[in-house]
Amino acid sequence: YQKADPTLGNTITFSLSVSEIESADPAKPYGLFGANSGTIQDLGIAGSVTISSSDNVYFGSIAGYNQGDGVITDCFSSCDVSLTIDGFNLYPNVGGIVGQNEGTLENSYAVGDVMVTVPGYANAGGIVGNNLNTIFNCYAAGNVTVTDSSTSVGTAGGIAGYNDRV
Secondary structure, three states, X not given: OOOXXXXXXXXXXXXXXXXXXXXXXXXXXXXXXXXXXXXXXXXXEEEEEEEEEOOOEEEEOOEEEEOOOOEEEOOEEOOEEEEEEOOOOOOOEXXXXXXXXXXXXXXXXXXXXXXXXXXXXXXXXXXXXEEXXXXXXXXXXXXXXXXXXXXXXXXXXXXXXXXXXX
């Protein structure tokens, strides 16, 4: 057992590309893990994650959705995360590590870019798109870009696009 360390070369490299996602669900989670309700620990990933959708998504390189009892700890991502949405009235949450966080995210970092193109509202962050619980001892070093082709208001942040925790 070896803790993930980019200098040791024990990093998972992957590429995910999904086009034309359509779903009846309110929001679909996408990432290396779609949704997490357990513990993801000592994971390092590199590569790229690209989604094109006409549906609402939670999207992050490690997990799309970190549920209330989910823990992500001691992880890193050097993935570029890119989302293009072509539908209106959608509220995607996109992050360098997690799209929607309702659990705990700690001691982790992301150095890839987060790019969102949407004709409406989106939350995009270097670590988490929408944070509703705990982020502790994390950092991001990539660029966060939201391109909005409408007059809707979206949020972009270095750590979290939207944060509902103090």
